[in-house]
Amino acid sequence: MIKLNGVTKSFGDNHILTGVDLALDEGDSLVLIGGSGSGKSLLLKCMIGLVEPDAGSVEIDGHDARRMSGRDRKAFETRFGMLFQYGGLFDSLPVWENIAFRLLQDSAWDPKRAREAADDRLAMVGLEAEVGDLYPAELSGGMQKRVGLARAIATDPEVLFLDEPTAGLDPIMCNIIYEMIQKNVNELGATSFVITSDMTGALKISNRMAVLHEGRIVWDGPTADVEASGNADVDQFIHAASGRSA
Numbered sequence: 325m326i327k328l329n330g331v332t333k334s335f336g337d338n339h340i341l342t343g344v345d346l347a348l349d350e351g352d353s354l355v356l357i358g359g360s361g362s363g364k365s366l367l368l369k370c371m372i373g374l375v376e377p378d379a380g381s382v383e384i385d386g387h388d389a390r391r392m393s394g395r396d397r398k399a400f401e402t403r404f405g406m407l408f409q410y411g412g413l414f415d416s417l418p419v420w421e422n423i424a425f426r427l428l429q430d431s432a433w434d435p436k437r438a439r440e441a442a443d444d445r446l447a448m449v450g451l452e453a454e455v456g457d458l459y460p461a462e463l464s465g466g467m468q469k470r471v472g473l474a475r476a477i478a479t480d481p482e483v484l485f486l487d488e489p490t491a492g493l494d495p496i497m498c499n500i501i502y503e504m505i506q507k508n509v510n511e512l513g514a515t516s517f518v519i520t521s522d523m524t525g526a527l528k529i530s531n532r533m534a535v536l537h538e539g540r541i542v543w544d545g546p547t548a549d550v551e552a553s554g555n556a557d558v559d560q561f562i563h564a565a566s567g568r569s570a
C-alpha cells in the first residue's frame with residue numbers, strides 16, 4: 325500500500341531520517357516504536373505526503389508519490405483517517421463539526437446525518453453526544469485526543485494512521501482506545517499504522533512492529549518475535565518502554 329525506500333530527511337545539520345525502508349501492506353496492524361525525537365512523527369508525515377523527503381522515494385499503491393496527479397492524491401486521502409500527535413482540531417468549529425469535517429465537505433451528506441455520524445463516533449470513544457456542541461478549547465487534553473480519534477474514524481477509513489493515540493490518557497481510557505483500534509482493524513478489516521511509546525498497548529494492537537533508531541528501521545517483524553529480536557537497540561527500547569507503561 326505504502327512503501328518507503330531509502331527515505332532521508334534533515335533539518336540543517338540535524339539528520340533525522342537517514343535511510344528509512346518500510347512498507348505498510350494491506351491488512352497490516354503495524355506499530356512503529358522508537359525513542360522520543362527519533363523521527364517517528366516525521367516518518368509518518370513522509371508516508372502521507374505532508375513532508376517531502378530529501379532523498380529516497382515514497383510509493384503509494386506502486387506509484388511514485390511525486391508523480392501522482394492531484395486527483396489520485398485526493399483519492400488516496402479519502403481512504404485514510406489520521407490522528408495527529410497534538411490533536412490538530414479546528415478551534416473555531418464545535419467538536420461535532422470537527423469530527424464530521426470530511427462528511428460535511430461531501431455534498432452527499434446532509435448536516436443532520438453528519439451530526440448523527442459524529443455522535444456515533446463520540447460514543448465509540450466513550451464521550452457523550454453533548455460534547456459535540458463544545459469547542460475544542462473547552463475540553464481537557466485527553467478529551468481532545470479522543471475527539472481527534474473520533475475524527476480519524478469518521479469516514480470508516482481503509483487505513484488508520486494514529487500518532488500517539490493514548491499519550492496522556494489514563495489506563496482505563498487507554499484500554500478503551502486500544503479496544504476501539506482492535507475493533508476497527510479486526511472487524512472492519514482496516515489497515516493501521518500506529519506510533520506509540522506504550523509497549524503494553526503496542527503488543528495488543530499490532531501484528532507487526534518496526535523500530536526506528538538513529539534514522540533507520542533497525543528491526544521489522546512479527547510482534548510475536550519482538551521480545552526475541554536479538555537486537556540490542558530493540559531490547560533496550562522495548563524494556564524501557566514496558567517499564568514506563570507498567
Ligand SMILES: Nc1ncnc2c1ncn2[C@@H]1O[C@H](COP(=O)(O)OP(=O)(O)O)[C@@H](O)[C@H]1O
Nearest residue numbers: 335338340358359360361362363364365366367
Ligand atoms: N518541521 C521541522 N523543522 C525542524 N525540525 C523538525 C521539524 N519536524 C521535526 N523536526 C525535528 O525532527 C526530530 C524528530 O521529530 P519527531 O518526528 O517529532 O520525533 P518523534 O515523533 O519520534 O518524537 C526532532 O528533533 C524535531 O525537532
Ligand SMILES: [Mg+2]
Nearest residue numbers: 364365366409
Ligand atoms: Mg512524535
